[in-house]
Amino acid sequence: MTDNSQVERDPETLALFIEESLEGMQRIEGLMLEAEKGRPAPDLMATVFRDIHTIKGTSAFLSLKKITGLAHVAENLLSLLRDKTLIARPEHFTLLLSVCDLLRRMVDSVRAGNEEGAVDVEPLIAQLIASMPSKEPQPSIPPPAPAPAVPEPPKLGEILVESKVITPAQLEEGLQAQKAAVAAAHHDTAESTIRVNVVVLDRLVNLIGELVLARNQLVQLVKVSRDSNANTQGACQRLNLVTSDLQEQIMKTRMQPIERVFEKIPRMVRDLSKTMGKQVITQIDGTSTEIDKALVEAIRDPVMHIIRNAMDHGIESPEARAAAGKPLAGKLSVRAAHQGGMVTIEIEDDGKGMDPKILRAHAVKRNVLTQADADRLSDREALELVFRPGFSTAPAVTDISGRGVGMDVVRTHIERAGGQAELDSTIGKGTIIRLKMPLTLAIIPALLVRTGQQRFAIPQVNLLELVYLNEEQSRTAIENVRGAVIHRLRGEVLPLVRLSEVLGLAPAAQTTHSENGTNIVVVAVGARRYGLVVDAIHDVEEIVIKPLHGQLKRLACYSGATVLGDGDVALILEVGGLAMKAGIDMSTQRQAFELAPVTSTQADKQAYVIFTAGSGAQCAVPLAVVARLENVARDSIETVAGMEVVQYRGTIMPIIRPNSVLPIGQPVPRGKDQLLLVFDFGQRVGMAVEEILDIVDVAQDPEGPQTDDPLILGQAVVAGRTTLILDVYQLVRKLAPAFVQERRRSGQRLRIMLVDDSTAMRAALSGFLRTRGYDVVDAVNGEVALREILSPKSGRFDAVVTDLEMDGLDGFGLISALQTERPKLPVIAWTFHEDPGVGARAIAAGARACVNKLRREDLMAALKENGVVSKRGVDAGRAA
Amino acid sequence: MKIEAAKVDSGKWLTFWLAGELFGVRVEDVQEVLMNQPLTAVPLAADHIVGLLNLRGQILQAIDLRRRLHFPPREPGQQSSLMVVKQADNFVSLLVDGIGDVLELPPEKWRPPPDTLAQVHRSFVLGICPIEKHVVLGLRVESLSGDSDYAPLRESPHAQRTSSLPGQEN
Helix, strand or coil: CCCCCCCCCCHHHHHHHHHHHHHHHHHHHHHHHHHHCCCCCCCHHHHHHHHHHHHHHHHHHCCCHHHHHHHHHHHHHHHHHHCCCCCCCHHHHHHHHHHHHHHHHHHHHHHCCCCCCCCCCHHHHHHHHHCCCCCCCCCCCCCCCCCCCCCCCCCHHHHHHHCCCCCHHHHHHHHHHHHHHHHHHHHHHHHHCCCCCHHHHHHHHHHHHHHHHHHHHHHHHHHHCCCCCHHHHHHHHHHHHHHHHHHHHHHHCCEEECHHHHCCHHHHHHHHHHHHCCCEEEEEECCCCEEEHHHHHHHHHHHHHHHHHHHHHHCCCHHHHHHCCCCCCEEEEEEEEEECCEEEEEEEECCCCCCHHHHHHHHHHCCCCCHHHHHHCCHHHHHHHHHCCCCCCCCCCCCCCCCCCCHHHHHHHHHHCCCEEEEEEECCCEEEEEEEEECCCCEEEEEEEEECCEEEEEEHHHEEEEEEECHHHHHHHEEEECCEEEEEECCEEEEEEEHHHHCCCCCHHHCCCCCCCEEEEEEEECCEEEEEEECEEEEEEEEECECCCHHHHCCCCEEEEEECCCCCEEEEECHHHHHHHHCCCHHHHHHHHHHCCCCCCCCCEEEEEEEECCCCCEEEEEHHHEEEEEEEEHHHCEEECCEEEEEECCEEEEEECHHHCCCCCCCCCCCCEEEEEEEEECEEEEEEECEEEEEEEEECCCCCCCCCCCCEEEEEEECCEEEEEECHHHHHHHHCHHHHHCCCCCCCCCEEEEECCCHHHHHHHHHHHHHCCCEEEEECCHHHHHHHHHCCCCCCCCEEEECCCCCCCCHHHHHHHHHHHCCCCCEEEEECCCCHHHHHHHHHHCCCEEEECCCHHHHHHHHHHCCCCCCCCHHHHHHC | CCCCHHHHCCCEEEEEEECCEEEEEEHHHEEEEECCCCCECCCCCCCCEEEEEEECCEEEEEEEHHHHCCCCCCCCCCCCEEEEEEECCEEEEEEECEEEEEEECCHHHCECCCCCCCHHHHCCEEEEEECCCCEEEEECHHHCCCCCCCCCCCCCCHHHHHHCHHHHHC
């Protein structure tokens, strides 16, 4: 029995098990840590029990004996704790954390392909058993062995036979079914999830970039050739749509929740606070925010470093906090959110903050700055000092942080990944560090600008705003202060850099002064900002970043290159490198802070997107209502029942043209693409616009409504021009009323709601059900399922298959709720529980049947008995 | 004075013209030859990097081989071709005057570069191979985008010196 006879395991199920167990342990650890702090989750033990139970079940299914054995004993302890037969003591928590650690080691070992490794689970099992009262009315406790040096924990089946729950014949039957199920899982899960090497995904991203280019060229060719053959046109259009869809899907494959980074935080904070004798409460939000896989890796170390710093230098000891009149426990908040096409991560502590005076003194002591230079720094610039290489402020070098590698490395890492790191601190109040990351490394939104004959891309993450000065303003508002060219922007001095000059392009004489205005792109590198003067500003485009090699990489002015829609290559500007190259004198900026303190209260202002949609007045809509900017090929726009529509992300999106109802002149179509502002009111609606001019802050309620037109909220003067602020909701209601209400009903396949808290199980069963011709919608617990079933949007369900033990609303609760809400909807319970009483309870609650998870054919039979029979074949073909 | 046999053991060489000289690159190192490719200039880059080009979605550097090897610049309007060659993991494209024939040049015909070849060129040349009327200079592709940038030689008209090679061999 102890032989390691390689059981044949389905690699997909195994992979899911590994992932799920690690997640489960992470969750358990989190809950344990909370409980230790005296804030146990209400049904803590039940939750932990379920996770361990799932691990036990799946590991048994995969014949991972040591894991099953340990999980089994831990489960026993947990069931006692859950039922309050045993009152939890601190050592139970420590013991359960050890269980997590050990399970994790074994799972890691399995992941590395070494079975469960040379881990000895017996001592811990012995400790667990010792922590439980010796004789408990627990039927499934393994017989208390004289010395728990059992070479292998007893098998579940043996225990069951021994405790007379089942007969040996039943056991044999069960084992047969288990084998069959393993074989079945081999087929089913392979169809629902597969593991793909990241290299392949990267290659796919490159290929889709090439495909997009080829598509653009083809579309252009077809257009130019004026081939009126409907087949050619149709094929081209289909190719167009499929390519866009494909691009989106491929990018999705690389997204991961930021939880992958955050999940390690609670444990780290716990361990650190123990070491440092500090009390810290952590608050983590936005864990489900998705970000490119490569970026998850890129931000992991910086985030951990920032947290270590906050724990070490930020949050004070309880005594110091008491003296300062603060709560004894420090607070550390970590937040992630999507903001304007980027992911913002904020790490905030309520510690002692940073003192600019100390920072200045320290910089001088460390020879980072001369005394004179240090004295000239504004407080805000002094805070920036922590990002300088070789700057470490800890009074003593601790083993936690303060080894001289610090925030400079953090910033370097973040900037290398295309992001930005900012810092804000108030003495006595705390410090906040903000990381802004692009959603993906591979494709980023960037502003295209032109200087001379050449186009360049500026990553949107660096963009602050666009400023246009007309001829008159160019003369008066651009000053020369001691050799530095500056512009006063809202009272703040902005150093200007002429892109053509810094890149040594065509001398000023050659620049076309036909319009004589000045285009300034205000960019930010950390807290530094400057204005880049360019000849023209084009659209924002999603660009695919291609790295540069060799000497070009070291030029520091470019972060890469990209292929534009028309096949041309454009360089991507690295604004930090450009600033250095241009030798921007930051002292002029310091002067700005002295001259006019930055009015940072933006509360009374709102950001607006300024655009033109016709030849007349420019328009504005609040940035907040714009979900996306999209470029769609003009020839992909169709007219359906008098309404312009375009296929967008798998749905039909109506397009509205504000010029049809507003006095803003007729649009002049340019290029092959139509720019759309996409609004999302549950249903997406696109507004056709000509050109995005700017994004600016406009004081709210600019001049009040000056027209009776209900479509116009008001007017404002932006960049010297009258701008109509449009009421998006009214416009959509007026121009696309039918589409806002219409909802498409899809498919006639039978739909099953599958509820299970185990991802592996959901994946395995939904794959299986799909092969049997069902549509499957899954949910992680009863609450989610119930919401989905009762939602008027989600359409009809034909059956529900639910697990019983779940977090939140469990299976029993769901069954009862559905009894009242949807009495006719058949519900089938499925469980790993061997206890027939559980099945009886489920049926008593209203389930039509209760089947074992290992017996899928029973499930099929139960579905059939309840009239949920799919018209397989017919529909399977149609679905393809 | 053994030449690097491993580097020249390929039998087939694609020849090309550069400032009156005949150069050769192993055929298996050549990806393709392009004509009339639009190039995007890279401001601030070294002189010999004439720009970036889009090869089916891949972005390649285009190196003007005349400038890289410090030959006199091309006459305005003079024809040129872009030859895409493999270099380590990347491709790089070389701007040359014209593409010649593919020649069978067996390893035993190769000689080490003569001492008379300017030092600056020796680092770019694997060896030389005399043929009927010319000498094929075997190009060391991996040396081209290396970091070491050789200062142009002023003391000697190196173009002339190399062009005297065929005479010596004959």
